[in-house]
Amino acid sequence: MENNNSQRECITGKNIVLVGNPNVGKSVFFNYLTGRYVDVANFPGTTTNVICGRCGDDAITDTPGIYGISSFNEEEKITRDIVLHGDILVNIVDAVHLERDLFLTQQLIDTGLPVVVVLNMMDEAQRQGIKIDLKVLRELLGVPVLSTVAVDGRGMDKLKETICQAKVGRVLPLVAEKLTELPAHIRRSEKLLILEGDQLVAARNGLPPGAYREQIYGARRRWINDVVAMAVKESSRQETWTAVLGRWMIQPITGIPLLALTLWGLYQLVGVFVAQTVVGFTEEILMGEYFEPTARAIVGQLFAPDSTISQILVGHFGVITMTVTYLLGLLFPLVLGFNLVLAVLEDTGYLPRIATLLDRLLMSFGLNGQAVIPLVLGFGCVTMALMSTRLLGTDRERRIATIILALTVPCSAQLAIIATMLAGLGPEFALVYVLIIISVFVMGGTLLNRLIPGQSSSLWIDLPPLRLPRLANVLKKSWNKSFEFIREAAPLFALGALCLGLLEVSGSLEKIENTLVPLTVHWLGLPKEAASGFIMGVIRREFGTAGLFSFPMSDVQKLVALTTITLFVPCIASAMVIYKERGWQEGTAIWLGVIGIAFVIGGLINQLLGFFSSNLSATSPIIMLAGVILLTMVGVLGITVRSER
Amino acid sequence: MTLDKCKRGQRLQITSIPDEVVRAQAIRFGIAEGSVVTCEEVVPAGPVVLSMFKQQIAIGRQLAKSITVLPVN
Numbered sequence: 001m002e003n004n005n006s007q008r009e010c011i012t013g014k015n016i017v018l019v020g021n022p023n024v025g026k027s028v029f030f031n032y033l034t035g036r037y038v039d040v041a042n043f044p045g046t047t048t049n050v051i052c053g054r055c056g057d058d059a060i061t062d063t064p065g066i067y068g069i070s071s072f073n074e075e076e077k078i079t080r081d082i083v084l085h086g087d088i089l090v091n092i093v094d095a096v097h098l099e100r101d102l103f104l105t106q107q108l109i110d111t112g113l114p115v116v117v118v119l120n121m122m123d124e125a126q127r128q129g130i131k132i133d134l135k136v137l138r139e140l141l142g143v144p145v146l147s148t149v150a151v152d153g154r155g156m157d158k159l160k161e162t163i164c165q166a167k168v169g170r171v172l173p174l175v176a177e178k179l180t181e182l183p184a185h186i187r188r189s190e191k192l193l194i195l196e197g198d199q200l201v202a203a204r205n206g207l208p209p210g211a212y213r214e215q216i217y218g219a220r221r222r223w224i225n226d227v228v229a230m231a232v233k234e235s236s237r238q239e240t241w242t243a244v245l246g247r248w249m250i251q252p253i254t255g256i257p258l259l260a261l262t263l264w265g266l267y268q269l270v271g272v273f274v275a276q277t278v279v280g281f282t283e284e285i286l287m288g289e290y291f292e293p294t295a296r297a298i299v300g301q302l303f304a305p306d307s308t309i310s311q312i313l314v315g316h317f318g319v320i321t322m323t324v325t326y327l328l329g330l331l332f333p334l335v336l337g338f339n340l341v342l343a344v345l346e347d348t349g350y351l352p353r354i355a356t357l358l359d360r361l362l363m364s365f366g367l368n369g370q371a372v373i374p375l376v377l378g379f380g381c382v383t384m385a386l387m388s389t390r391l392l393g394t395d396r397e398r399r400i401a402t403i404i405l406a407l408t409v410p411c412s413a414q415l416a417i418i419a420t421m422l423a424g425l426g427p428e429f430a431l432v433y434v435l436i437i438i439s440v441f442v443m444g445g446t447l448l449n450r451l452i453p454g455q456s457s458s459l460w461i462d463l464p465p466l467r468l469p470r471l472a473n474v475l476k477k478s479w480n481k482s483f484e485f486i487r488e489a490a491p492l493f494a495l496g497a498l499c500l501g502l503l504e505v506s507g508s509l510e511k512i513e514n515t516l517v518p519l520t521v522h523w524l525g526l527p528k529e530a531a532s533g534f535i536m537g538v539i540r541r542e543f544g545t546a547g548l549f550s551f552p553m554s555d556v557q558k559l560v561a562l563t564t565i566t567l568f569v570p571c572i573a574s575a576m577v578i579y580k581e582r583g584w585q586e587g588t589a590i591w592l593g594v595i596g597i598a599f600v601i602g603g604l605i606n607q608l609l610g611f612f613s614s615n616l617s618a619t620s621p622i623i624m625l626a627g628v629i630l631l632t633m634v635g636v637l638g639i640t641v642r643s644e645r
Numbered sequence: 646m647t648l649d650k651c652k653r654g655q656r657l658q659i660t661s662i663p664d665e666v667v668r669a670q671a672i673r674f675g676i677a678e679g680s681v682v683t684c685e686e687v688v689p690a691g692p693v694v695l696s697m698f699k700q701q702i703a704i705g706r707q708l709a710k711s712i713t714v715l716p717v718n
C-alpha cells in the first residue's frame with residue numbers, strides 16, 4: 001500500500017488473465033476492469049467464448065469457468081493456453097466453496113506465475129456463518145488476497161491496487177522437487193503441466209507426458225484441506241429452504257410436477273403472452289397498420305407500384321416489408337421472451353437440477369442429463385442449441401444431440417406459429433401432431449443410440465446453490481442476446497426475401513413449384529404452392545412455416561404440412577453451425593437425411609390418412625393414425641430393447 | 646458396496662474410483678479415495694447426489710456403480 005502511486009505503472013502493458021471456477025462472478029470483475037458488459041450465467045459450459053478487453057495499457061482476458069487447467073474438456077484447454085501466456089493471474093474464488101476453489105488456486109500458484117486471489121461473495125459466506133482469516137490465508141498461499149462482494153461493489157476499489165501486488169506464491173514442495181527433473185530451457189509454467197501429464201503441452205516441448213498427476217493432485221488436495229482447516233472457522237449450518245427446494249427439484253415425484261409447472265409457466269409467458277398478445281400488437285398493429293403502409297407509400301413515390309423494383313422492395317416477399325415485419329414484429333419479441341425465461345433458469349441454478357432429474361430418461365437415447373441444456377436451448381433457437389452441444393462429454397453424444405435437434409426440435413419462432421395453427425385445428429389434430437413429433441424424437445433417439453457405435457459418458461455435474469436471480473442482470477443478458485440474434489439474422493432474412501422476390505418476379509418460383517408437383521401434390525397431398533414454403537424454410541424455419549399458411553388448405557393438409565415443416569431442415573444459420581461442428585461430410589449427411597425423413601414421414605401420414613378415409617370410413621382417420629403411430633413406436637422400441645439383450 | 650447402493654443421509658468413505666480420468670476430476674472437487682462424503686439424494690434409477698463441504702455433485706448411475714464406498718458412522 002505504501003507505494004500506491006507508482007503501482008499503476010507497475011502493470012503497464014501486462015496481460016492480465018481472470019481465472020476461476022464456474023459461477024464465481026468472473027464476468028463482473030471483467031466488466032469492472034474494462035467497462036464492458038459480458039454475459040453472466042450460472043451453468044458450467046455456457047461461457048465458452050473468450051472475451052478480451054483493455055484496462056489502461058493492460059490487456060484483460062476473461063476465461064471460461066473451470067475446475068482446473070487439466071485439459072479434461074474444451075474450456076480447460078482454452079483456459080490453459082490463455083493462462084500459459086498470461087503475465088498476471090487474477091484468481092476469483094467463491095468464499096463459500098473454498099475447499100473446491102482453492103484447488104485451482106494452488107494449481108495456478110504452482111505454475112510459478114504471479115497470482116492474486118480475490119475472495120468473492122463474502123456476504124454469502126458471512127450469512128452462512130463462515131469466517132475466513134485473510135491474514136492466515138495470505139501467509140499460507142503466499143499471494144495477496146482481497147475480499148469482495150462484486151455484485152454491490154464492496155472491495156472493488158482495491159482491485160487494481162491488489163493486482164499490482166501480484167506475486168509468485170508458495171509452490172507445493174513436491175512440485176518444486178519434481179520440476180528439477182525437466183530440462184532447464186522449458187518455460188516454468190509449461191513444466192508443471194508436463195509433470196501433471198498434459199499430453200499437448202508435453203508434445204509441444206518434445207517430451208513424453210509426466211506420470212505425476214495423481215501424486216501431485218493428492219498432495220495438492222491434502223495441502224488445500226489443511227489450508228482451509230487453518231484459515232476457516234465455521235459455525236454449523238441449518239438446512240435452508242433452498243436446500244429443501246433443491247432436493248424436490250431432482251426427485252421424480254416432486255421434480256416432474258415442478259418441471260411441468262415451470263414449463264407451463266414458460267408456455268404461458270412465451271407461448272401465450274408474448275406470442276399472442278405482444279406479437280399481435282407488434283406484428284399486426286405496429287407493422288401491419290403503421291410500418292408497411294408507410295414503407296409502401298415511400299417506395300410508391302419513387303417507383304411505379306407494379307414495377308419489378310417495387311415488387312422486390314415492398315411486394316409479397318418485399319425485402320423491406322417482409323424483413324422488418326418478421327424480424328422486429330414477430331421474431332424480436334419471441335426471442336426476447338424466450339431469452340428472458342432462459343436467463344432466469346440459468347441464473348437460479350435450476351438447469352443442472354433438470355439435468356439430474358432427466359438423466360435416466362436421456363440415457364435411453366445415448367445421452368446423459370447434461371443434454372437437457374441443448375434440448376431446452378433448442379426450443380429458443382436451434383442454432384444456439386447446436387453450438388452448446390460442445391459441452392457434451394463425447395463425440396457420440398454431440399452427434400446424437402445434433403441429429404435430434406436438427407430433426408425434431410422446433411425453435412421458438414416456429415413454435416409460436418405452429419401453436420397458433422394448431423389452435424385453429426382442434427384438440428385431436430394437436431394431439432396427433434404432438435404424438436408424431438414425440439414418437440420421432442423417441443424412436444430417433446433410441447435408434448441412434450443403437451446404431452452409433454461407442455459408449456456415452458456418465459453424468460458428472462456440479463449443482464450450484466439455488467439463488468434468486470438479479471433482475472438487472474437477467475434483463476441485460478436477455479436483451480444483449482436477443483439484440484445479437486436479430487443483428488445476425490437480419491442480413492440472412494433480407495437475402496432470403498430478395499432471393500424469393502427475384503424468383504417470383506422472374507417466374508422461376510412457379511417453375512420450381514411445377515417441378516416439385518410429384519412431391520408436394522402427389523406424395524404429400526399439399527397444394528403446389530407449398531414448394532415456396534419449403535424453399536423459405538431453408539432460409540429460416542419460421543419463414544417457411546408462416547409461408548405454408550399463406551394459401552388455403554384443408555385440416556388434414558395443414559397437419560401434414562406442419563409435421564413436414566417441423567421435421568424439415570434447420571434454417572441456413574443452423575445448417576452452417578452443423579457444417580462447422582460436424583464437418584462437411586457428416587453435415588451433408590445430416591442435412592440430406594433430415595430432409596429425407598421429413599418428406600417420408602409427412603408423405604406416410606398423408607397416404608395413411610387417405611387410405612383410412614377411403615377404406616375404413618367408419619372410424620375417424622385421425623384416431624386410426626394415432627393408433628398406427630403408437631404401434632410403430634412400441635414395435636421399434638421392442639425390437640431395440642430385445643436386440644440389446 | 647458400490648455408490649449406487651447408498652441411501653440418503655448416509656456418510657460414506659470413498660474406497661476406490663477405478664477410472665483414472667474420473668479420479669483426477671473428482672479430486673478437484675474434494676472427492677478422493679479415502680475422503681468422506683454424504684449421500685444427499687438418490688434419484689430412483691438415476692443419479693446419486695453427493696455432498697462434501699458445501700457443494701453437491703450429481704453422479705450418473707453407471708458411474709456410481711463403478712465407485713466403491715464404505716459406510717461410516
